[in-house]
Amino acid sequence: MASLIAGGVDCDVHPAVPHLTSLLPYLNDYWRDQVTTRGMVDLISQSYPQNSPITSRPDWRPENGKPGESLADMQRHVLDPFQLSHAICNPLYGVQMVFSEDLQAAFCRALNDWLVKEWLDRDPRLRGSIVIPTQSVEKAVAEIERCATDRRFVQVLMLVMGDTPLGKRALWPIYEAAERLELPIGIHAGSAYHNPPTAVGWGSYHIEDYAGQAQAFQTQLTSLIVEGVFVKYPRLKMVMLESGVTWISPFLWRLHKFWRGVRMETPWVDRAPLEIVRSNIRFSLQPFDAPPDEATLIRLFEHMQSDELVLFSTDYPHWQFDGQEALPAGLTPDLVRKIMIDNPHATYPRLT
Template identity: 30%
Template sequence: MTTLGSVPSDRRVDFVANDAHLATVSMTERSGRSRAATTYEIVDAAVHVRPVDQADLRRYLPAIWKHRRLPFGDRYYYPNVVGDSLIESYGNEGPPASTHRLVEEHVRGAVGARHAILHPYTYGLLPDEDLLAAICSATNAWLAETWLEDQPSDRPYRGTIRVSPTSVSHAVAEIEKWGSHPDFVQVGVPMQSLQTYGKRVFWPIWEAAVAHDLPVTVLTDGETGVELAPTPVGYLRTFLGFSSYKPLNFINHLASFMVEGVFDHLPDLRVVFADGGYDFAVAMSWRMDKDYRPMRADMPWMTELPSHYLASNVRFVTSSTDRCTDPEILGEWLAMGDADQILVYGSHYPEWDFLAPEEAIPEADDATRQRVLGGTARELFGLTPEPLTPDPESRPAKEGS
């Protein structure tokens, strides 16, 4: 496994929070315990690659933006006291997840992913909507040229079309530009938004995604201070508070998608929430089901119970998911939440809260884990199905396990 390396000072200036000297969390420590590698075929639905430095991204910006100062993305509101990235993700070539060598070693090697869905950050919202739109365009062009065009022969990487919710027409144009590219498999928007995503102003984005058969993934991606407070009643004091509350923010957008009629207007739309929330979703849908029945006249366009849309149109990445661990009720708990259809595995490499595949609902039965670790994601992203694997108990342990 790669050891902690020193990041050259000329590469560190644009990535302040990813100073290697702050990193104290490793992949093995984060996974909680050392276990044999999983024997299932794995699709990692959340890998956050980034440019080596800002000059790497500027090459794809129009001339008018090439000399503008870009956001740092250093989470100055909530600095993480243990560092933002895993120790192993640092190397002499650049910041975490910026080089093929380390991503190959960790995501395809340590994680064992057959496919990795690359979802770069764009630092949430900016006051200058045109600059943010340009950053999204540049990010998509950079991702296509740097990661998707020159791949290993088995083509393990798939990309995310990053778009800005503050510029709907530009977002639609980006989806039209890249939507037919065979290796772009989803549209990415930030969790941070000044309006909930069910509002009709956003519908052209969702319509464009459906037209290209692309799911929409909502990812926490802020840090520039333009977005709203992380809770409905203001700011928490510490990173712990911010991080612990983060999975709850999905409720605002999910409820909006439902009650505004988006899923009735676009029954083929699939929305993926990438930062947890699965463990809250069932209880929320029950509450909404209860209140929907006497109030449905207020929403004549909403033709199904909210719980129906949860099962048919919504998926959750496994990160930040608390779970029942009592073996006597675990199966029932997972069945209530349709885990085998709704959950998809994502490591969030190289983030500090990296989730190893062996830690993704390890108590579940083999059929459910096979769906969560790869099967559901292959369907969601239109990936070529893998050949059926033998019974895990009959497979020899991997070397070194």
């Protein structure tokens, strides 16, 4: 294992909403009444079943409640031992799954306010991501603008599997707002399950859904690049969170080949996909999906032809590594510094 250094930025930690009732104080009277009168229960996505081994490391799993619901645990498990300067909170709660744009907007607003009060206000190292109601682009933009006045929000959060491919033009006002307000778009693993979780239909197993996140990220990168999002918004950064990293280079080789072959179809894409990724796209480190040998790791980073693509993450409390081994073996000290400090700061302008 490469040596961790102090002052790093953990770009992917997951504070858990204990229960839908935890959001009641952050809903207005109407929505509080809707939740209680209609008997709405907790919003738990299939993406992260509470007791799944992926959802929590055994030694990070609390005796009671959801993994990640306690600030004291997060401090004890990652913020203190990893000597982090900052950790970016990406709440994974099923608010994106409901179909009503009104309900979704109310839940997102409550979730963002809950994050401020219950987490950001209670530890100065924490930063937040704005969860948005993508059923309505208008409401999503309004929520971004509302939250962005608090500089501790450093990112906008979307799921990798939603209603439409993320490059679609209808979503562009979200990207316009994000670029204007210096907020990268974080795209996190997980599905709203508004489409089958693979491009060949519904599988049988949780393991299949989880492994399939990598393919979802690949199709989203294609969409974002060929629709021209980064031509229109050249300063916009996007961060693929919990995406895996070893697929990046071979995927780009294929995309590059077809872009050369049929670029007349999308003539506005005026730079090679590889260049667009180098300037605008970043990836979180965990889950690091390479075999545990240094020689392979060195070649994989060589293939990326850049030391700026990867951002440090523990993916707390998800179980991606044991002990303090958040960094795979074989990373040079220079690369560790880039991944843990320089790259996150270059990606998140609000991170001060």
